[in-house]
Amino acid sequence: MISVLSKDECLEALRKMLMIRRFEEACIDAAHENKVPGHFHVYIGQEATGVGVMSTLDRGDYVHSTHRNHGHLIARGADPNKALAEILGKAGGYAGGKAGTLHGCAPDLNFPLSSGIVAGILPIAVGTAYGLRVRKLPNVSVVFFGDGAMEEGAAYEALNLAALWKLPILFVCENNTAEVDRRPGGGQYHAPNMSIIELTDLPRIMGITTQIVDGLDLGAVWTAARDARNRAVNGEGPTFFEVRTHTWPGGQWPTLITGRTDISHAWTNEVPAQYEKNANWFKRNDPVLSVAREMLKLGIASNAEIEGIDMRVRTEIDSAVKFANDSPFPSLESALENVWPH
Amino acid sequence: MEQTMFGEAKIKAVGDLMRDDERVVIIGGAGFGGLLHSKYVKPLFDEFDSRILRTPIAELGFCGMGIGAAIAGLYPIVTIGTGSFAFEAWPQICNEAPNITYMSGGQVKVPVMFHALVGIRISGAAQHSARPQAMLMQVAGLQVIAPSRAADVGPLLKAARDSERPTFWVDHSLLFEETDLYPPGKAPPALGKAEVVRAGKDVTIVGYSIDLVRCLKAAVELEKEGIDAEVIDLRTLTPLDWETVCESVGKTGRLVVADECYPSASVASEIASIFADKGFGLLKKPAKRLNFPAVPVPLSPPLEMHLLPTVGKIVQAAKELVA
Ligand SMILES: Cc1ncc(C[n+]2csc(CCOP(=O)(O)OP(=O)(O)O)c2C)c(N)n1
Ligand SMILES: [Mg+2]
Numbered sequence: 001m002i003s004v005l006s007k008d009e010c011l012e013a014l015r016k017m018l019m020i021r022r023f024e025e026a027c028i029d030a031a032h033e034n035k036v037p038g039h040f041h042v043y044i045g046q047e048a049t050g051v052g053v054m055s056t057l058d059r060g061d062y063v064h065s066t067h068r069n070h071g072h073l074i075a076r077g078a079d080p081n082k083a084l085a086e087i088l089g090k091a092g093g094y095a096g097g098k099a100g101t102l103h104g105c106a107p108d109l110n111f112p113l114s115s116g117i118v119a120g121i122l123p124i125a126v127g128t129a130y131g132l133r134v135r136k137l138p139n140v141s142v143v144f145f146g147d148g149a150m151e152e153g154a155a156y157e158a159l160n161l162a163a164l165w166k167l168p169i170l171f172v173c174e175n176n177t178a179e180v181d182r183r184p185g186g187g188q189y190h191a192p193n194m195s196i197i198e199l200t201d202l203p204r205i206m207g208i209t210t211q212i213v214d215g216l217d218l219g220a221v222w223t224a225a226r227d228a229r230n231r232a233v234n235g236e237g238p239t240f241f242e243v244r245t246h247t248w249p250g251g252q253w254p255t256l257i258t259g260r261t262d263i264s265h266a267w268t269n270e271v272p273a274q275y276e277k278n279a280n281w282f283k284r285n286d287p288v289l290s291v292a293r294e295m296l297k298l299g300i301a302s303n304a305e306i307e308g309i310d311m312r313v314r315t316e317i318d319s320a321v322k323f324a325n326d327s328p329f330p331s332l333e334s335a336l337e338n339v340w341p342h
Numbered sequence: 343m344e345q346t347m348f349g350e351a352k353i354k355a356v357g358d359l360m361r362d363d364e365r366v367v368i369i370g371g372a373g374f375g376g377l378l379h380s381k382y383v384k385p386l387f388d389e390f391d392s393r394i395l396r397t398p399i400a401e402l403g404f405c406g407m408g409i410g411a412a413i414a415g416l417y418p419i420v421t422i423g424t425g426s427f428a429f430e431a432w433p434q435i436c437n438e439a440p441n442i443t444y445m446s447g448g449q450v451k452v453p454v455m456f457h458a459l460v461g462i463r464i465s466g467a468a469q470h471s472a473r474p475q476a477m478l479m480q481v482a483g484l485q486v487i488a489p490s491r492a493a494d495v496g497p498l499l500k501a502a503r504d505s506e507r508p509t510f511w512v513d514h515s516l517l518f519e520e521t522d523l524y525p526p527g528k529a530p531p532a533l534g535k536a537e538v539v540r541a542g543k544d545v546t547i548v549g550y551s552i553d554l555v556r557c558l559k560a561a562v563e564l565e566k567e568g569i570d571a572e573v574i575d576l577r578t579l580t581p582l583d584w585e586t587v588c589e590s591v592g593k594t595g596r597l598v599v600a601d602e603c604y605p606s607a608s609v610a611s612e613i614a615s616i617f618a619d620k621g622f623g624l625l626k627k628p629a630k631r632l633n634f635p636a637v638p639v640p641l642s643p644p645l646e647m648h649l650l651p652t653v654g655k656i657v658q659a660a661k662e663l664v665a
Pocket of ligand 1: 067068117427
């Protein structure tokens with residue numbers, strides 16, 4: 001329930017969610033123009049998770065992510081110009097074009113890196129939490145990772161270390177395959193592949209507070225993260241969330257399989273004829289439409305206000321696209337910079 | 343000459359091993375190619391569906407399983423996928439598999455093959471572009487093979503299996519669609535035996551895997567400019583055939599090595615070191631080593647291309663030596 005947020009918080013959260021959606025649509029467009037080097041992973045369908053958690057954080061908290069980091073960067077407040085330029089490998093990007101989509105970062109926002117190695121980020125996040133503890137800072141470390149990370153040994157070790165020393169960390173496991181039959185042993189990308197049925201069972205027996213959260217429910221994500229952050233800062237140790245979202249039909253390789261989001265579908269409830277096959281996406285599983293509908297229902301915003309937010313976001317993303325396209329490729333000499341001993 | 347893609351030949355080679363011996367199994371199930379090549383890999387995976395263990399994302403666990411399964415009488419081909427992911431399994435590949443036969447006084451054999459698509463795959467950025475082969479050459483007890491020609495892959499895989507030694511098959515993500523520029527050698531490839539793919543008298547160019555493809559393309563360019571290059575495919579990195587390289591440099595007096603690894607303690611530096619030792623005095627000019635400079639692999643395409651040992655750089659190096 002988004003009624004836990006103030007009107008302004010709601011409007012800001014919807015703005016961020018739309019910003020992520022429009023940013024990812026711009027990435028997909030750029031890919032179709034062959035401008036995106038390498039393969040990439042979009043955050044469509046998971047917007048309420050990143051935005052909900054990030055809205056509860058303090059500037060001094062650390063944020064960590066994976067191969068699917070675009071949404072986390074934007075939710076953290078990263079500059080979309082620099083974020084998009086980075087994805088295109090341009091000089092104007094956060095890392096001067098060296099990181100690209102897999103390793104998005106915004107160090108000025110305490111978002112030091114993203115690891116493209118499944119589960120590679122978890123032990124590092126435990127380490128930043130330890131740093132905060134030793135430095136006696138009233139902050140937490142937050143790590144976002146996919147359900148697949150739970151298959152790696154590094155996840156087990158990281159959870160144990162955090163639990164053992166009650167470190168101030170939020171483990172946000174984004175299960176984007178919530179609808180997939182939880183039958184162990186399928187062995188396929190985008191399918192749960194654990195011998196346990198509930199991902200939260202593992203951290204719970206280690207003594208970590210756990211919670212399953214609906215990734216379409218912005219208010220639930222926000223409340224859960226706020227409480228977990230308070231516990232962590234008070235020395236009560238880590239929390240593990242499994243946030244359940246639905247696989248966006250275009251996710252396997254980003255194509256706009258459900259079309260460019262039309263925010264008016266929030267009130268027309270229309271499922272465009274050409275997307276009939278993915279009707280559930282429009283009716284239920286799209287968090288952007290779903291949060292907009294909740295806001296309309298509670299009278300937090302009108303159709304016109306929501307359209308206005310979307311319009312401003314689109315203008316901002318249009319200029320990010322222009323910035324990224326206009327940004328030059330990095331100079332060849334820069335290839336040898338930023339690494340010792342060059 | 344019939345043109346078989348390297349990728350098709352390797353799929354056939356794996357299929358032949360599996361048809362030949364039902365103890366051969368695949369663990370991992372990450373393809374032998376990228377998304378674009380799944381249509382070539384699919385028939386193999388369909389035919390042997392029941393002998394493929396599709397694993398969770400657990401490289402450390404399933405590489406270790408491959409070792410155990412080998413000890414228990416299977417011949418596992420463990421497909422790791424992207425070469426960088428081998429680091430997740432490093433303890434099993436580098437500190438378990440290669441030691442077991444020695445630690446058991448020769449009694450316990452570990453016939454397992456690890457396979458990974460290593461290398462600069464273009465826009466893989468820092469964490470998906472590793473070339474772990476030079477590090478693997480530091481692992482005593484591990485055999486490292488790197489076939490890159492359609493005619494070689496089948497016999498080399500079979501030889502590796504027959505050796506019953508733990509083997510790392512260094513495959514390259516860009517090799518799949520390559521076809522052989524030169525006809526196969528007369529003798530079937532053997533472990534520890536390099537091949538002179540193109541005979542020449544002016545300069546010796548040494549490569550392996552994707553770098554061999556670049557060396558051969560460079561030789562074609564050099565020929566147009568009147569330079570007759572001898573090109574050697576190392577084919578196996580451990581054991582390494584220093585004799586063939588020595589023999590060639592004995593004729594040409596000039597050496598270029600192309601190697602995507604970083605410069606220090608690399609395949610190229612190992613080849614060059616031959617001439618501080620067994621081949622001392624054979625070089626008429628300093629050897630030229632073309633490596634990827636010692637920086638993490640940048641995403642941005644112009645930067646990555648700037649750092650790669652390209653065909654153009656090989657041509658340039660050979661010309662400088664011959665001039
Ligand atoms: C160690 C390692 N193994 C394999 C991969 C290849 N890979 C990239 S994403 C991915 C699936 C990850 O699934 P999940 O963690 O659920 O994240 P999602 O993509 O669903 O957000 C895999 C196997 C990798 N990046 N790192
Ligand atoms: Mg997932």
